[in-house]
Amino acid sequence: MRITFDGTNLTAAAVGDEHGVSEREVEALESKAMTAHAELSRKRAAGELFWMELPYQKATVEEILAYVGRVRGRFENFVVVGIGGSALGNIALHSALNHPFYNLLTADKRGNRPRLFVPDNVDPDLIAGLLDVIDAEKTLFNVITKSGDTAETMANFLIFRQALAERLGENYAEHIVATTDRSRGALRRIADQEGYQTFEVPEGVGGRFSVLSPVGLLSAAITGIDVRELLAGAAFADERCRVPDLWKNPAYLNAVLQYILYWRGHSISVMMPYSQHLRDVADWYRQLWAESLGKRNSMAGGIVNVGPTPVKALGTTDQHSQLQLYVEGPYDKVINFLTVEHYAEVVPIPNVAEAFPAIAYLGGHTLNELIASEQFATEQALTNNHRPNCKHVLPEVNAFTVGQLLYILEVQTAFSGELYQVNAFNQPGVEEGKVITYALMGRSGYEDRRDRYLKAAERNPRFVVA
Amino acid sequence: MRITFDGTNLTAAAVGDEHGVSEREVEALESKAMTAHAELSRKRAAGELFWMELPYQKATVEEILAYVGRVRGRFENFVVVGIGGSALGNIALHSALNHPFYNLLTADKRGNRPRLFVPDNVDPDLIAGLLDVIDAEKTLFNVITKSGDTAETMANFLIFRQALAERLGENYAEHIVATTDRSRGALRRIADQEGYQTFEVPEGVGGRFSVLSPVGLLSAAITGIDVRELLAGAAFADERCRVPDLWKNPAYLNAVLQYILYWRGHSISVMMPYSQHLRDVADWYRQLWAESLGKRNSMAGGIVNVGPTPVKALGTTDQHSQLQLYVEGPYDKVINFLTVEHYAEVVPIPNVAEAFPAIAYLGGHTLNELIASEQFATEQALTNNHRPNCKHVLPEVNAFTVGQLLYILEVQTAFSGELYQVNAFNQPGVEEGKVITYALMGRSGYEDRRDRYLKAAERNPRFVVA
Numbered sequence: 041m042r043i044t045f046d047g048t049n050l051t052a053a054a055v056g057d058e059h060g061v062s063e064r065e066v067e068a069l070e071s072k073a074m075t076a077h078a079e080l081s082r083k084r085a086a087g088e089l090f091w092m093e094l095p096y097q098k099a100t101v102e103e104i105l106a107y108v109g110r111v112r113g114r115f116e117n118f119v120v121v122g123i124g125g126s127a128l129g130n131i132a133l134h135s136a137l138n139h140p141f142y143n144l145l146t147a148d149k150r151g152n153r154p155r156l157f158v159p160d161n162v163d164p165d166l167i168a169g170l171l172d173v174i175d176a177e178k179t180l181f182n183v184i185t186k187s188g189d190t191a192e193t194m195a196n197f198l199i200f201r202q203a204l205a206e207r208l209g210e211n212y213a214e215h216i217v218a219t220t221d222r223s224r225g226a227l228r229r230i231a232d233q234e235g236y237q238t239f240e241v242p243e244g245v246g247g248r249f250s251v252l253s254p255v256g257l258l259s260a261a262i263t264g265i266d267v268r269e270l271l272a273g274a275a276f277a278d279e280r281c282r283v284p285d286l287w288k289n290p291a292y293l294n295a296v297l298q299y300i301l302y303w304r305g306h307s308i309s310v311m312m313p314y315s316q317h318l319r320d321v322a323d324w325y326r327q328l329w330a331e332s333l334g335k336r337n338s339m340a341g342g343i344v345n346v347g348p349t350p351v352k353a354l355g356t357t358d359q360h361s362q363l364q365l366y367v368e369g370p371y372d373k374v375i376n377f378l379t380v381e382h383y384a385e386v387v388p389i390p391n392v393a394e395a396f397p398a399i400a401y402l403g404g405h406t407l408n409e410l411i412a413s414e415q416f417a418t419e420q421a422l423t424n425n426h427r428p429n430c431k432h433v434l435p436e437v438n439a440f441t442v443g444q445l446l447y448i449l450e451v452q453t454a455f456s457g458e459l460y461q462v463n464a465f466n467q468p469g470v471e472e473g474k475v476i477t478y479a480l481m482g483r484s485g486y487e488d489r490r491d492r493y494l495k496a497a498e499r500n501p502r503f504v505v506a
Numbered sequence: 507m508r509i510t511f512d513g514t515n516l517t518a519a520a521v522g523d524e525h526g527v528s529e530r531e532v533e534a535l536e537s538k539a540m541t542a543h544a545e546l547s548r549k550r551a552a553g554e555l556f557w558m559e560l561p562y563q564k565a566t567v568e569e570i571l572a573y574v575g576r577v578r579g580r581f582e583n584f585v586v587v588g589i590g591g592s593a594l595g596n597i598a599l600h601s602a603l604n605h606p607f608y609n610l611l612t613a614d615k616r617g618n619r620p621r622l623f624v625p626d627n628v629d630p631d632l633i634a635g636l637l638d639v640i641d642a643e644k645t646l647f648n649v650i651t652k653s654g655d656t657a658e659t660m661a662n663f664l665i666f667r668q669a670l671a672e673r674l675g676e677n678y679a680e681h682i683v684a685t686t687d688r689s690r691g692a693l694r695r696i697a698d699q700e701g702y703q704t705f706e707v708p709e710g711v712g713g714r715f716s717v718l719s720p721v722g723l724l725s726a727a728i729t730g731i732d733v734r735e736l737l738a739g740a741a742f743a744d745e746r747c748r749v750p751d752l753w754k755n756p757a758y759l760n761a762v763l764q765y766i767l768y769w770r771g772h773s774i775s776v777m778m779p780y781s782q783h784l785r786d787v788a789d790w791y792r793q794l795w796a797e798s799l800g801k802r803n804s805m806a807g808g809i810v811n812v813g814p815t816p817v818k819a820l821g822t823t824d825q826h827s828q829l830q831l832y833v834e835g836p837y838d839k840v841i842n843f844l845t846v847e848h849y850a851e852v853v854p855i856p857n858v859a860e861a862f863p864a865i866a867y868l869g870g871h872t873l874n875e876l877i878a879s880e881q882f883a884t885e886q887a888l889t890n891n892h893r894p895n896c897k898h899v900l901p902e903v904n905a906f907t908v909g910q911l912l913y914i915l916e917v918q919t920a921f922s923g924e925l926y927q928v929n930a931f932n933q934p935g936v937e938e939g940k941v942i943t944y945a946l947m948g949r950s951g952y953e954d955r956r957d958r959y960l961k962a963a964e965r966n967p968r969f970v971v972a
Contacts, residue, residue, distance in 0.1 A: 047969035054966070063968065124826025140635035144609060149638075161823050162880070163782040164873040165903075168851035169606035172615075189864035192822055195855045195876055198868065202856040226862040247826075280971075290971040297969075307836065308774070308815055316629040327827035334831025347835035349774055351817055356658055357627045359939060360590025360713075361793035365800025367935035369813035370773065385634035389661045390668040396692040398655035401949035402664065407630040410661055410947065414628070417942035420963055424938065437631075469833035472890065473825060476883035481876065483867035497886055500520070502529065503513035503763075505746075505756040 041273075041440050042280075043448065044433040045290035049419065050297045050374070055426045059371055061300050069296050069459075070286055076458030077284050077292070080451075090244030091450065094252035095275035095443070100239075101267055104254060107217075107237060108261045115180040115215075116147070118154040119170070120259050121200060122184035123192045124327060125247020126219075127160035129256035129446075132324040134158075136317045136442045137265045153264050154180065162192045167199060176200070176207045180262075182217045184255055186241040188225015191477065197227070219254050246465050248328045249450055252443070266439040273443025281451040291451035294430065298374055299459045301428055302348050306374045309348045310366070313378035314355035314415040317437045321378065322352040325449055332453045332464040339461050346460055356414045363418060367425050375422055377431035378445070379415055383408055384436070507739075507906050508746075509914065510899040511756035515885065516763045516840070521892045525837055527766050535762050535925075536752055542924030543750050543758070546917075556710030557916065560718035561741035561909070566705075567733055570720060573683075573703060574727045581646040581681075582613070584620040585636070586725050587666060588650035589658045590793060591713020592685075593626035595722035595912075598790035600624075602783045602908045603731045619730050620646065628658045633665060642666070642673045646728075648683045650721050652707040654691015657943065663693070685720050712931050714794045715916055718909070732905040739909025747917040757917035760896065764840055765925045767894055768814050772840045775814045776832070779844035780821035780881040783903045787844065788818040791915055798919045798930035805927050812926055822880045829884060833891050841888060843897035844911070845881055849874055850902070 052060035083089050120130050134156055139145055143155040159170050181200050185193040204212035218231035219239045231238050239254035250256065252274055261267045281291040298309060309329060311322040334347030353362050355377070366373060389410070391403030402410065422429045432448070434441045457464025476493050478486035518526035549555050586596050600622055605611055609621040625636050647666050651659040670678035684697035685705045697704050705720035716722065718740055727733045747757040764775060775795060777788040800813030819828050821843070832839060855876070857869030868876070888895045898914070900907045923930025942959050944952035 042972060044970065044972040046965060047971075048964075048966040051966055051969055123823060127823075128827065139638070140632050141639040144639045161782050161820065162873045162877050163780075164849045164851040164853040164877070166606050166782040167853050167873060172605070173607040173610045189862075191865075191868065191876065191880075192826075194865040195868050195873060198856045198858055198865075199853060199873070226858075226865045229862065230858075287968065288971060293969070293971055307838065314629075316627050316632040323827075330828050330831040330835075334835035336834035345834065345836055347831050349817065349831065349835070349838070351815065354627065357589060357593075359936060360658075361594065361789075362796050363939065364933040364935040365796035365813050365815065367938070368802035368811065369796075369800035369815070370811055372773065372815070383630045385630040387630040387633050387665060390664045392664055392696075396655075396695065397950055399657075399660040399664075399692045401944065401947050402657065402661050405947055407628045407633060407661060407665070410657065410943075411628045411630070413943045413946035414657075414939070416946060416959075416963065417939040420942050420959060421939040423963075425935075467830040469830040469891075470825060472833070473829065473880070473883040473887040476886050477876075477879045478867065480879035480882060481867050481871060484863055493882075493886060496890075497882065498514075499512060500514040500517055502753065503517055503759070504510060505513075505754060505759055506508060506510040 041435050041438070043290070043441060043444050045294055045430070046433060047293060047297050047430045049423045050301065050428045050430050054423050055428050059304070059306070059426045059428055061297055065300055066286065066296055069300070072459065073286050073292060073296055074284060076455055079458050080454060088244055089454065090242050091246070091249035091252070092278065094245065095271045095278055095447065100254060101257065101271060104239065104257050104261050104267065108258070111180065111262075113152050115154045116178035117174045117180070118156050118259060118262050119174065119179055119181045119200065120156070120158040120184060121181055121193055121196050122158070122255070123160045123190060125250050126184035126186070126193065126255055127158050128324040128327050129251025130259045131158050132320045133251065133256055133260045133265060133270070133442065134263060135320040136437060137260070137439055138263055140316060142263070151264055154262060156259060156263050159196065162195055167196060171203060176203045176215070180215055180217065182219060182258055183227060184219040185225070185227055186221055186247060186250070188220045188227035191474070194226065217258065219258065248331055251324065251446055269439035270443035273440035274447040276440070277444040277447035277451070281448055291448050292455055295452045295456045295459060297430065298348070299456060301374050305372055306428060307348050308351055308373040309376060310351045310353050310373055311376045311378065312353040312355050312358065314411055315378060315380045315437060316354070318378050319352070319354045321442070321445065322354070324446070326350040326352055328449060328453050331467050332457055333460055333462060334469070335462040336469065337462070339463055344462070346462060355418060356411060359414065359418055366427060367421055371426070373427065375427065375429035377415065377419065377429060378434065379431050380434050380437055382436045507901050507904070509756070509907060509910050511760055511896070512899060513759060513763050513896045515889045515895045516767065520889050521894050525770070525772070525892045525894055527763055531766055532752065532762055535766070538925065539752050539758060539762055540750060542921055545924050546920060554710055555920065556708050557712070557715035557718070558744065560711065561737045561744055561913065566720060567723065567737060570705065570723050570727050570733065574724075577646065577728075579618050581620045582644035583640045583646070584622050584725060584728050585640065585645055585647045585666065586622070586624040586650060587647055587659055587662050588624070588721070589626045589656060591716050592650035592652070592659065592721055593624050594786075594790040594793050595717025596725045597624050598786040599717065599722055599726045599731060599736070599908065600729060601786040602903060603726070603905055604729055606782060608729070617730055620728060622725060622729050625662065628661055633662060637669060642669045642681070646681055646683065648685060648724055649693060650685040651691070651693055652687055652713060652716070654686045654693035657940070660692065683724065685724065714797055717790065717912055735905035736909035739906035740913040742906070743910040743913035743917070747914055757914050758921055761918045761922045761925060763896065764814065765922060767840050771838055772894060773814050774817055774839040776817045776819050776839055776841045777844065778819040778821055778824065778841055780877055781844060781846045781903060782820070784844050785818070785820045787908070787911065788820070790912070792816040792818055794915060794919050797933050798923055799926055799928060800935070801928040802935065803928070805929055810928070812928060821884060822877060825880065825884055832893060833887055837892070839893065841893065841895035843881065843885065843895060844900065845897050846900050846903055848902045
């Protein structure tokens with residue numbers, strides 16, 4: 041069950057010299073790439089990239105499965121309380137590997153597993169709305185924040201905790217699982233004080249690289265996803281992605297190709313799965329790619345303001361929304377398809393009278409043939425119009441291939457960080473917004489700045505249309 | 507209930523000369539803008555832009571409401587069978603104006619209105635999955651395609667029609683509503699032959715401008731959205747958006763500002779609602795903006811390969827995913843916030859012990875204050891980092907303001923087409939993909955090309971990692 045990476049349509053032979061990459065260009069980057077490989081290997085050996093070892097944390101998996109076994113059948117709902125890297129991986133795994141209308145299945149069809157909710161926002165209508173459809177008494181809340189003090193997560197946590205207390209008095213601890221740092225942060229202290237089940241986000245695992253840690257595994261396991269297979273797929277990818285040969289390593293080759301095209305003006309990276317199941321992998325990847333590579337400073341300290349912009353699209357749906365722009369607009373994109381050879385279902389299209397030639401050709405085929413033909417057609421139309429594109433081909437969507445795909449994309453991202461010479465593992469650009477929020481919300485030590493911020497935000501009446 | 511457009515942070519005064527717009531630059535475009543206005547007015551008067559008259563189609567609305575009244579209480583599910591402009595508006599209205607977990611509410615809490623599904627893809631797992639959770643006997647299918655022969659829509663339609671026939675024998679016509687052209691296309695002929703209820707997509711209303719026609723109104727009305735108010739909001743916007751003064755017209759001013767920034771390298775247009783309800787408005791807008799403006803040719807015929815790339819983001823969620831890139835990456839974006847002054851719910855954040863200073867500041871506030879503070883903080887952080895941004899401020903999210911917003915964005919798009927000098931109402935770039943699909947699927951007249959296409963798609967083994 042190998043995923044194949046196919047970069048044919050990124051080449052000059054396919055899309056022309058102006059927008060395609062030549063073999064020589066790739067070869068010219070081989071030594072830079074081998075330096076990047078050496079750096080990654082060094083950091084990994086030094087324990088700085090512990091996310092690369094997550095496929096091998098068998099004890100953690102067994103601990104999670106034991107817990108899932110203990111609570112089996114007890115809860116109607118499982119709510120992930122997290123945001124960013126503490127939500128996007130959960131959503132991606134759920135969409136990829138559970139039934140497309142999972143929450144609407146009967147309990148019986150869900151194998152008596154809980155419904156899953158990931159309310160990753162602090163919109164009051166969303167949170168109040170969720171409380172309309174879940175009974176706290178029948179709900180298990182999984183609060184996830186590595187630092188233990190993420191504002192959005194902890195605000196929602198305090199609201200759900202109170203909803204539990206109102207319903208259950210003081211006996212709500214069994215309704216909360218905390219996934220957080222081993223020792224630091226407010227959530228860890230509350231969890232210890234109130235006696236929650238906890239799981240650990242290990243050192244060296246940043247939020248956007250945490251999907252294969254307890255952050256992503258618990259919600260997966262409790263909804264019936266085979267997390268052992270998921271990690272087996274990731275381990276398989278690790279074997280493939282540590283090969284120090286650009287031409288044999290799917291993560292490295294794609295990273296180098298995209299890197300070359302970025303500097304030639306193709307700065308928008310579209311991920312376009314032809315699979316409803318994989319649509320939220322594109323969202324997970326958006327965070328991975330944007331936060332890791334979107335940086336002001338290079339590792340050497342210079343100002344670079346670099347970073348491709350990831351865009352989520354979905355085939356066939358976005359053929360009717362974005363394809364016009366992709367085919368005819370500026371030459372500023374690379375399209376990354378995710379394709380699937382065998383879907384779980386085969387759905388025949390019934391015949392219709394020959395009197396309707398505009399649709400009669402569909403009859404006797406399957407939806408499977410239609411979506412595959414449309415993916416092929418979109419790929420060819422892009423290529424014919426000199427639009428570079430590539431694809432990861434999944435034999436099917438299952439836990440093994442999804443684990444493999446996520447790991448390949450993580451390595452591709454980390455390796456790209458080395459190519460761009462930026463730190464792929466921090467996010468300094470979000471700090472300023474946090475400080476302004478603290479000031480406005482009156483956090484101790486920040487409140488004095490409030491007036492200054494408010495004053496700085498004065499309107500320019502000529503540019504306001506009220 | 508006016509929406510305010512605020513372009514303050516697009517100005518040089520706010521974000522600096524390099525990435526901001528000066529009053530003089532806008533003034534220099536006034537005469538071009540007035541030409542654009544005159545062109546739009548001429549086309550409207552000539553009946554070419556009938557989508558602009560949709561707010562006033564009262565007879566159509568009454569016809570829809572009468573139909574909804576007749577079928578009231580009869581169906582448990584309502585399935586929109588459409589794609590692109592025949593799905594995105596329906597989804598946007600539903601997310602914006604119905605309960606955030608509408609399909610999980612009890613029938614009673616839904617006012618005995620049907621659940622809504624919009625399976626806008628031909629993924630076999632999606633369609634088979636939908637048939638797992640709906641009973642065709644209790645379902646009303648609304649097939650929407652203007653041409654009457656859209657491949658994805660008609661394939662899914664044939665599948666659902668057969669599911670109905672299997673369940674109900676020949677008496678399934680009352681389970682299908684066709685929304686299509688008045689006289690042309692396969693769907694119109696089948697509908698007439700089999701006796702479906704039909705609604706019309708009027709002339710002069712392209713898919714992406716059709717949300718206020720029966721395309722979007724039927725699913726809205728049947729799920730309880732006040733469609734009269736929706737159109738009243740659009741009519742109110744029409745009054746505001748026909749004013750021939752850049753500085754008084756929210757659609758024109760924003761279009762001109764974005765146009766100026768596009769040519770100065772800010773070619774990515776991010777729509778970032780701070781509202782879970784408005785997240786799919788951003789998706790609807792993606793189609794509107796991309797298909798309308800992403801064009802190879804100018805109206806005069808020259809090759810321009812123009813068009814901003816729309817991106818969907820969501821506050822606060824994407825602060826933890828995309829903001830790092832927006833603040834520190836390349837200066838290639840304009841951020842368009844959608845903000846909400848009053849949410850439907852007010853959700854207090856409970857107090858927590860002062861022993862946890864990192865989160866104690868949250869207590870006693872509301873989620874409403876938190877999301878507003880974060881929006882403000884994000885806006886200021888972007889501005890301080892010379893990142894142009896603007897916002898539409900909605901007093902609240904209701905049918906009137908949503909109707910207003912959609913109409914403003916439609917006019918902004920059409921007006922932008924005039925500025926870019928491209929035809930905002932066609933999509934020639936998607937034709938080639940359709941032809942290739944026909945060839946692969948064996949449509950009569952196209953099948954000879956199949957081998958040629960397959961041959962053209964040969965792999966380059968050096969760029970494939972299997």
